[in-house]
Amino acid sequence: MAKESGEMLGWGAVSVALSAGALLPLRRNAKFIMRTVPNIKSFFVSLLKWLATWHMPIGAVALALAIAHGALMYFSEGELEIREYMGIIAIVFAGVAAVFGAVLSKNKASSLIRSTHIGLLLAAGILVAIHILS
Ligand code: HEM
Ligand code: HEM
Numbered sequence: 510m511a512k513e514s515g516e517m518l519g520w521g522a523v524s525v526a527l528s529a530g531a532l533l534p535l536r537r538n539a540k541f542i543m544r545t546v547p548n549i550k551s552f553f554v555s556l557l558k559w560l561a562t563w564h565m566p567i568g569a570v571a572l573a574l575a576i577a578h579g580a581l582m583y584f585s586e587g588e589l590e591i592r593e594y595m596g597i598i599a600i601v602f603a604g605v606a607a608v609f610g611a612v613l614s615k616n617k618a619s620s621l622i623r624s625t626h627i628g629l630l631l632a633a634g635i636l637v638a639i640h641i642l643s
Contacts, residue, residue, distance in 0.1 A: 515581035522574035523637065526603075529568040530630065532560050568610060572603050595640040602633035 535542070535557060543550045560567075579596050583589065606629035613622045 511581055511585035515578050518574050518578035522571050526571035575600055592643050595636045599633040599636040602629045606630045
């Protein structure tokens, strides 16, 4: 029971994190998307606004779900091997990325802070992919 709930929390963390990260590809391709599907222009603009407004809480929820997943898996299985260490390092990277995210919210023009935020999350994402597939 705890294991199944734990697995669901893990997938929940992945989906919520993807909606936080969707901001980048959607923004980067905004012109193309609006040119290709002009009908959804006003919906798309509101979606981008919504994602930008809620990005920080969405990211925090993803991190909380991942921590709850890790704790539940550990308590139900009691294993701490390569797979679990990958998950722990991913959580640490995402936590540090969140700190950079908080700094970024006060210095939006800094490309160094933005790249650090994104780079750490990219590294965490790669670790999570290995964690899921291993
Ligand atoms: C960013 C952090 C993490 C994410 C996004 C994540 C996500 C996931 C996902 C999606 C699965 C697949 C579940 C399934 O098989 O249906 C999984 C499996 C697992 N995770 Fe994580 N995880 C993270 C961190 C951790 C940590 C820190 C631990 C433990 C210390 C952990 C322990 C496990 C275990 C034991 C499994 C295997 C479940 C099985 O037996 O199939 N995870 N994780
Ligand atoms: C799973 C968690 C997260 C992911 C995948 C993620 C991903 C991203 C990405 C890809 C961008 C670049 C968007 C762009 O330049 O268009 C970004 C920007 C940003 N992130 Fe995150 N992030 C996460 C969590 C957080 C958290 C927890 C915080 C704050 C505590 C945060 C604060 C920010 C800020 C302030 C920006 C700049 C937004 C803007 O320019 O309007 N992020 N994030």
